[in-house]
Amino acid sequence: MRLVLRKLSGVALAIAGGAAAGPLCAQTAAGESVAEIAQPSTVQRLQDLQFGDIIAGSTVSTVVVNPFSDARSIPTGNATAFGGTVSAARFQVSARPLIYYQINVPSSTTLTRNGGSQTMLVDNFTLNGASIRLLPLFTSIGNFKVGGRLTVGADQEPGEYEGSFSVTVNYL
Numbered sequence: 155m156r157l158v159l160r161k162l163s164g165v166a167l168a169i170a171g172g173a174a175a176g177p178l179c180a181q182t183a184a185g186e187s188v189a190e191i192a193q194p195s196t197v198q199r200l201q202d203l204q205f206g207d208i209i210a211g212s213t214v215s216t217v218v219v220n221p222f223s224d225a226r227s228i229p230t231g232n233a234t235a236f237g238g239t240v241s242a243a244r245f246q247v248s249a250r251p252l253i254y255y256q257i258n259v260p261s262s263t264t265l266t267r268n269g270g271s272q273t274m275l276v277d278n279f280t281l282n283g284a285s286i287r288l289l290p291l292f293t294s295i296g297n298f299k300v301g302g303r304l305t306v307g308a309d310q311e312p313g314e315y316e317g318s319f320s321v322t323v324n325y326l
Contacts, residue, residue: 195249197323203276203302207238210310221282221301233306242282242299247323251294254326256286259300265315272311278303279319286326 205217206226215231221242226235247255259279266273282299289296300321 195255195323195325196247197321198246198248199243200246200297201241201244203243203300203319204239204241205304206240207236208304208306209234209236210306210312211308213308215306217304217306218278219301219304221280221299224299231306242301243319244297244299245321247289247296247298249289249294249325251289251291253289254286255289255296256324256326257281257298258285258322258324260319260321263317263319265304265317267311267313267315270311270313272313272315274307274310274315275305276302276317276319277305 203219205219208215208217211232211234213231215233216229217233217235218227218229219225219240219242220227224241226240228235249255259281261279262275262277264273264275279300279302282301287296287298302319
């Protein structure tokens with residue numbers, strides 16, 4: 155029996171000695187790193203939101219430009235539309251293909267009369283479709299339109315009114 159104990163002790167010493175000296179068999183594997191520098195995404199205005207020529211009435215009126223049809227309507231009040239250029243705003247998105255993007259429009263903006271301080275409110279901005287869209291595979295370009303509602307005050311001061319608004323495109 156004494157011999158067996160020695161053998162066990164010798165095995166224990168060999169295992170302990172091997173552990174202290176380092177691994178019995180080291181293995182390595184190679185990994186790769188990959189990075190892609192994508193073309194920068196862009197959003198570009200192609201056309202302004204234009205409500206056309208309007209004669210203010212004796213009551214507050216609203217003028218709406220539809221982003222699907224570029225048509226103008228006056229759903230409330232007694233203002234009169236009589237021509238001029240009418241169009242929804244048009245934008246173009248460019249990024250890598252097959253990427254989803256979300257369009258955000260502002261809640262409102264103010265137009266100010268050139269040479270004066272009078273203002274009109276534009277709100278209820280609407281898109282010609284869903285706010286989340288997918289860029290196509292072969293063109294990687296998407297277009298969207300933005301319409302809105304203009305509030306014309308009773309007996310609004312005549313003149314040309316201008317303002318700006320921002321759309322934000324987030325890539326998902």
